[in-house]
Amino acid sequence: MKIAVFTDTFYPQVNGVVNAIRNFNSQLTARGHEITVYTSGKKPGVSKMDGAEVRRYIAFTLPPYPEFEPSPNVIGPAASAIKFKPDIVHAHTQFMMGYSAWMAAKRLGVPLVGTFHTPVDEYVMYVAKHSKMSQRLLKRIAREYQDFFYKRCDIIIVPAPSAAKYLHVKNKPIVTVSNGLNLSRYGPEGREEVRKRFGLTGPVIMHGGRLSYEKRIEGVIDAMPLVLEKVPDAKLMIVGRGPAMKFLECRVKALGIEQSVVFTGYVSDEDFPKMFAAADVLAINSPVETQSLIVLEAMATGLPVVGADSAAIPDAVVSGENGYLFKPDDSKALAEHLTRILTDGELRAKLKAGALRTASEHSLEKSADKLLKVYEQALEIKAKKKSLLQAIRSRRSS
Known part of the structure; x- marks a missing residue:
């Protein structure tokens, strides 16, 4: 054809x-x-x-x-x-x-x-x-x-x-x-390499993709001070670049959490799977996803996903099975879910298994x-x- x-x-x-x-x-x-x-x-x-x-x-x-x-x-x-x-x-x-x-x-x-x-x-x-x-x-x-x-x-x-x-x-x-998804691309490979490169020593929350205003990434940033109250060594790794980058950097500075947020800048398609491997959970606050490929990529790596209950994200994320949903822009609820996942190893293992099952349906x-x-x-x-x-x-x- x-x-x-x-x-x-x-x-x-x-x-x-x-x-x-x-x-x-x-x-x-x-x-x-x-x-x-x-x-x-x-x-x-x-x-x-x-x-x-x-x-x-x-x-x-x-x-x-x-x-x-x-x-x-x-x-x-x-x-x-x-x-x-x-x-x-x-x-x-x-x-x-x-x-x-x-x-x-x-x-x-x-x-x-x-x-x-x-x-x-x-x-x-x-x-x-x-x-x-x-x-x-x-x-x-x-x-x-x-x-x-x-x-x-x-x-x-x-x-x-x-x-x-x-x-x-x-x-x-x-x-x-x-x-x-090409499921063979995703796994634990590159975890230590990325963590060493960006100085990541504790639990890592990831946001990945184009840094654009409609993704409302500031909602994830706003959750970090609440997460840090319970998990002080946690880091937020924001992967990618885009028109909202300066705005997001200013948001981080205004909250005084510069030491807990890492902006990686551009990451090639070949290296992107390593970024998931370096993280422990994915957070996404976007209300405009027709299918959030980043969610499925994270799940293919075994990451639980905490995502906004909006657009296509609920098509993939099932609360309690492979992650949690929260009302868009509700940074308090987002922080509570992230904190629970980062501090409960047994729960994290359960959600990881569910994430891998979901990803397998999207080969x-x-x-x-x-x-x-x-x-x-x-x-x-x-x-x-x-x-x-x-x-x-x-x-x-x-």
Whole structure:
């Protein structure tokens, strides 16, 4: 099968969307499928990665999110994909490359599969920070465009069941396909190396991923003074970088806990599993996860997860089995759960076993099998539509 993948974010950016695309590309190309990725970047060109061809088109930087580099060129990727003649067009983002994917699929008459990774309207407030009126207007525009795009897909994929609530699309099949994990990457390897590098000697709470405002990482930081009252040698390790980094550093300084918080900065995809190995528990306060891959990665390493009871996090975290849930921004409840896990070895062992069981249900192999079934379903839907159109045209001409 020939597959054209469109995305506005790709390596060297490190985020859940990029990880999901790369993981699926590795799996599907290893099974003999041919994939071309169409994306943006500051250095346009053609390269190979994870068995797939990668075509990059000139990008510009979006000031509120300097790491997001969309391309103004929607014609070029579509034209290239038309020459590639894929059986399936798969859009992982609904922005410029998503629009280009729709153009290519429409011209070729092939199925358009859209994975919904990002609820765009939830991010608007960080683009128009100083105007409530602008936020409301942009939120409405973002939601309407989001629905416009996904209504044009033949099948919509969500990485977790709860993500479907962000979509207002009727009469379209919506299927759940977990982004999947390469479970062999996660384990205890690298624990001592990372702990030594960052001076981690006691219990470690980890937060990982892009440091962006909508993730509300300050809620995790605000819990630390309460944790330190009971576990004075605990450390919070914040892994990654992003536009909110200076804001978070100021928050740490304002609370006077600089000695108990470590910002690692950028960590390569290859080294990221070692960061989980160095930790004892993962904390996440984000209310906008469509599937928190970081949660599953932590669980694959055996880490209990204390997560906000919001969006897709409850799809993975079950209180008392593999971690605990708390009301978003309730730093007191978060601190209580973290303290209990860090001070109770028997409980930690129980939650670790539950975390590993949960992660095993999201293996990359299982997810790739499901994705291929979705592609087959999309081809069947498209074939039925074509047959119906042909029948209608025949009746009109007779």
